[in-house]
Amino acid sequence: MARDLPIGNGNVLINYDAAYNIRDMYYPLVGQENQSSDHLSHFGIWSPEGFFWIDQPEVSKKQMYLEDSLVTNVECVHERLGLSFNIRDGVDVQQNIFLRKMKIENRFDTEREIKLYFHLDLQIYGNGVGDTIYYDPELQSLLFYKGHRYMSLSCYSPDQEKSAPSGYATGQKGIHGLEGTWRDAEDGHLGGNPIAQGSVDGIIEMTLKIPAKSTKEAWFWICFGKTKQEVERLERLLRAAKPQTLLQRTHDHWVKWVNQDPHQLSLLKPDLATFYKRCLLITRTNIDNRGAIIAANDSDILKFAKDTYSYMWPRDGALVSHALDRAGYHDLARKFFDFCIRVLTPEGYLMHKYNPDSSVGSSWHPWVDGQGKKQLAIQEDETALVLYTLWHHHKLAGTLEQSREDYEKFVKPTADFLVHYRDASGLPLPSYDLWEERYGVLAFTVSSVYAGLVAAARFAEFHQDKARAVYYADIAELVKKAAEQQLFAPEQNRFLRALYWSYEENKYIPDYTMDMSMYALFDFGLFELGDPRLIATMQLLKEKLWVHTDIGGIARYENDYYHQVTNDISQVPGNPWFICTLWYAEWLVASAQTVQDLVEAEDLMRWAIKHALPSGVMAEQVQPYTGEPMSVSPLTWSHASYIKVAQEYLSKLKQLTSNSPKSSIDASEDKVLEPVIH
Template identity: 40%
Template structure:
């Protein structure tokens, strides 16, 4: 179930689904730990003896307040004659989730009502050893286990509560459906809980109340947050958070008037969505949507250094250079002694799960890496310097990260061809020597050379530059196929050392010009783009570009090359921008606008016929790709002073 709303402060993160249920609840890292594991913290409403969970029988809408991470959600039930309006956020720095709820009686009769909030926490990702109890001092429910405490309460109306043993036949959910909570005081093990607010409404009358959740690592932190709520007030905390996010966007706004209001609003929404997925310790996670659990019992709540590099380039271009420093420090801290970054990382810096083996079929040692993940962080770091001009930060990063990564890239090459040695492709599916990966290594070494000059290491700068040029020459020699007139996806070696060409149409080849291997208008690039657009565009459906021919991941139909992705479609838009075909670039950006959810969230990929989001939603990389494409177009229009646009 894709998510409609994400809320975060860089430590506390929640996803809200189409039924206004909290599905993912992360603390103390964005993406770690999920204290719900995709179980639904649902909302139910009781009116004059009738009860309804918020589900598909309700009319719902989802949005955010302009330029903020404050959500606006409505839910209307014609059978109950009730409308709920939520204004929701996580405080900008304190770990407080706030729902301001307005309930309206749509009937001409007086109605007694109760609004119930259900909780089925699996603290620290397990149902074992949980405790929930009513705290009479703090006047709320507390769920706790180990160093995780969750407090639940409300303001503005009378309340009731319960905690219970949870199973398929009984639990707090059953009490909620009955409309009466038993006020059980404590329970342990596999448990759930309910919190209800109650009152009466005259015909067409509205009332407001607050429901809120505090999280901390110990009871004393909950006490401190409760004191903050009582001292400052939930209304104030909500308002100051909205003001903060509006200022966060406004102070960095650099977009020209030529861009439509829709494009600008989506740009701002995408920046905020990226920020929501950026942990305070530096990991920017790919996605926190656990609807992906059904595949391999895993998720996207990891930092892939490649994704992080692309995301941070967009953030740096937008002016958020202080934020991206955290990512680069994270990479510096966790790069191996050998100079490469691992497949992916958990938000706390530990190694993420992987399916890349450390040896081949004959048990010969091999690195289970995607080399682009090391190279692109160096590329992104140089882009960071161009935006920040912070030489001191570069000097700190150079000794602990850049030199390690660059020396690895220099050494990890074939002495005969000068191409990078085998690693996994960016889609994590196959091992070989890929044009895209080689291009990132070329760009990474060029960036390392420039960074070396900045900090006074001229000898190393020469070494990195010379190696980069050898790799570029090798790309043009071995990875451009004269017979087909375009770049290859890659090459492989058989057991006899013979080179096997992979001519599969591959969208990542659209990035070759971005890494300056060739110019965007070079005939080899043009030929490659034409072949990709012809072979990977979804012709009989919603349009958009597939990743590669016969992409199997979430594949809907064998009559298409694969499903359309946001990032691949925008790579094509970027090439159009680079060669001055602005109308086509705008067309693809508007294609993206048609794919967004009500609240402006962008999925990873889409059903090629229905346009329904597939895989995770939102995907942070999709949002950063949109930002990057807008930035590129914005800059190009200014540089060229195109009359109809500027």
């Protein structure tokens, strides 16, 4: 079930499922230690006329955010029971506290007693072994703990003098046939068991008297800490300041944050501009405060692979940070580059992926090839793209004067690695592709290596390292020349996806599969936009990879097997991906000569909006016949791709509608690489 409406502060991240149940609860790192691990935490309401959980079909819901914020705005109605309620959730921007504000309306003509039930099913440290939950009479809260992780669950109503819950229950679940304490709520009475250990859950109750045709307000919250004392401090702070103060400051913070982007969004049509800001906010939820830009935090994927996307892939992180840099969020990008500097290997390359705490993540890339010889278990583009985007980070942030340490610690080691990790022809040696499926020399990787070496040459020139400036630039030219000679298929007048080394034939074997990642040939500056070979390649990509269903969109590559739903590849070459569709929109924007030329790109941007969830959340891919989200949701890269193409669209629109010189903001939108330094 797709995750939706992520909220967080860089330490705590909360995800919901499609029915607005809490399913993921990350703390103390975004993407590491899912304290709920896909277990469903329930929210329910009892009335004299009946009981329901929020995910029951009779509850109609409209699930959105408040405008320009990371505070949810969920409107719910249960017609038969005469109840409507609004839920606004947020994670405080200063303290590690999840807040829920609820306004519930009694639609009947008589006063009613209404009971609200907030249930938590935690898996502390990501597992349900040895957890403890108990009712703390001093905090008037349920307290969950194990090791150095503590979470309190509390409630409050402005109409009540005391903030104690009217009931609570703790118990075991998932063993001995026990479903959990949430079942105890369905009769409107909790048993009051004060403590449980092992595989446990807990629930609290708040009772409200709501007059006829009236509304009452209720609050719930969860405080996160590494000690009981830390949770106690947060509870005292919250009760003294009142939860409304914290939720209001959280709302105001995000409104201010998202509107500091310097782009002239008023030039965009309102739906495009609104979605741009929503993408910025959703992207921010998947960024840990220590610099890790996490690919996705949807634990539902565990059902398929017993692993997650909760890792920092340097490639994803580089491209996301680049979009953020162009939007003016240089502090976030800076933390990402500091992360990469910390984890860089002594040999000068970055590993497959990393955990948010900087440790190396799981991998399926072998360290030996089919002949038993050592190979590097890396994707070389991940190293090259961090180098490429680091140069643009300093240019956009205006910090080149402060880049000497980066040059010594990261630029020189990575550039030297890229230089030496090449064959006699000048091409990069084989590595794994960006899709993590094949080992070879990929057009995407070659393009990124070229861009990385050009960036290194510019760094060297700036720092008066003249020998290296010339050296890196010359190697970049050799990479380009080798690409022209070996990655172009003259008989088809277009570029190849890849070359694979054959030990039997002692040569490279070409891969003619059309793959949307070949957009990198222009995006990273390897070939000029007007190159007829590039134009022919991009046109063929659209022809071969467009999904011919009512859904449309562009697939990754021909006969994409990942989550494949049909073998009719003539109509559906693969499931449509947001990033692939937006990459083609980038091409259309880059090659546009008139304002009219931008219409198709705008249509593809709207395709992304249409197939996002109503909240604005984009998955990795969508079902080609129904448009339902598939794989993880939200995918950070999807949102960054929209951010970037919208920035480029704005820049091109200004260029085509005005002859005035570019402002500094306009210049920050440019993505084109300058000529290689000689």
